[in-house]
Structure formats: C-alpha cells, structure tokens
Ligand SMILES: *[C@@H]1O[C@H](CO)[C@@H](O)[C@H](O)[C@H]1NC(C)=O
C-alpha cells in the first residue's frame with residue numbers, strides 16, 4: 001500500500017488537533033497491560049511528576065504535582081497542579097476517574113471544567129491512562145496511547161512520591177518501557193527545582 005504525502009500530512013494535522021499533549025508516531029499503539037493486582041488504595045495520595053514524554057513545546061510545565069483521592073462511589077478525584085512557564089504561577093486541573101475497580105490499573109481520566117487553551121494543550125487531556133508499573137512508595141509509570149488511522153499518539157508519565165525516584169526504580173521503569181516496545185528517547189526530566197514557593 002502506498003500513501004501519498006498529502007494524506008500523511010492530513011493525518012498528522014488531525015493527530016495534533018485530536019490528542020493535544022500526546023505525541024504522534026507511525027503504526028499502532030503497543031499492546032500494554034496494567035500492573036498485575038493493581039491496588040488503588042495504595043496508589044492514592046500525592047505524586048510528583050519526575051519525567052514525561054514531550055512533543056509540542058520546548059518549555060515544559062514545571063513542578064507538576066498530582067493528588068489522587070478515592071471516594072466510596074468507586075470514583076477518584078485527581079488534582080494536578082503545575083507551574084506555567086511564562087508567569088511562574090500555579091495552575092490546577094481537576095479530573096474525575098470513574099469506575100476505578102472495573103479495570104484495576106486503568107484510569108479513565110475525565111477533565112473537569114475548562115482550562116485555558118494554551119495550558120490544556122500541555123497538560124494531560126482526558127483519556128485512558130494505564131498504570132504500567134508502580135511500587136506505590138517510590139515510583140509509578142503511566143502510559144496513554146490513542147490509535148488514529150495510520151499513526152498513534154502516546155504519552156509517558158513517570159511519577160515519584162518524592163522529588164526524584166531511586167536509581168533502581170528508574171532502571172525498572174526504563175526496562176518496562178523497553179519490554180513494552182515504547183520508545184523512551186523522548187522522555188524529559190521535569191524541572192523540580194525551586195518548587196516549594198508555588199503556593200501563590
Ligand atoms: C490531597 O488531597 C487530600 C484529600 O483531598 C488532602 O487531604 C491532602 O492534603 C492533599 N494533599 C496535598 C499535597 O494537597
């Protein structure tokens with residue numbers, strides 16, 4: 001099958017419009033499964049973004065923090081706070097995660113309300129986020145992928161309980177990505193320096 005350049009350009013433009021922070025690449029999404037016996041009760045609480053895949057913007061949001069709270073009705077609230085690069089001020093987006101126990105380790109995050117367009121494009125959008133691996137106390141590896149016609153677009157998220165993860169955890173994270181055939185060359189370290197004064 002041959003595909004004209006025009007069609008390819010069309011597909012990539014679609015990809016950028018549809019999936020925002022995800023990065024388009026050729027082929028279909030890799031087949032991945034969540035961590036076995038994922039326990040959401042151990043997963044809840046506070047996380048810090050350590051590394052993320054990055055595509056559209058040169059400068060990343062920094063000091064990204066996540067806070068997951070589980071409710072009795074099988075719903076989680078996820079609050080994501082981050083510092084915007086141009087003003088240094090802190091913004092927050094809120095997500096609902098529904099039917100948490102239906103597929104353990106699959107987080108169907110639905111963005112609450114609206115974000116300014118520029119931030120919305122950099123912040124993770126609504127979608128299915130799969131916890132590929134976590135030890136609950138040090139690191140979590142989260143992956144999101146959307147199949148589009150000839151391409152897929154994906155997003156890798158490495159979270160830590162502290163401002164960095166251990167060397168051992170990083171080794172596990174990288175080998176999990178390699179085993180899952182997820183390209184990790186585009187992972188970027190998040191700037192977590194000077195994050196204490198973000199509560200303005
Ligand atoms: C995370 O959320 C819980 C419940 O809403 C709250 O008690 C806790 O203080 C939050 N943590 C941070 C760092 O905001």
Ligand SMILES: *[C@@H]1O[C@H](CO)[C@@H](O)[C@H](O)[C@H]1NC(C)=O
Nearest residue numbers: 071072073074075077096098
């Ligand atoms: C679940 O409960 C929480 C806390 O009471 C509430 O904020 C949320 O809207 C509820 N979600 C659903 C889907 O019922």
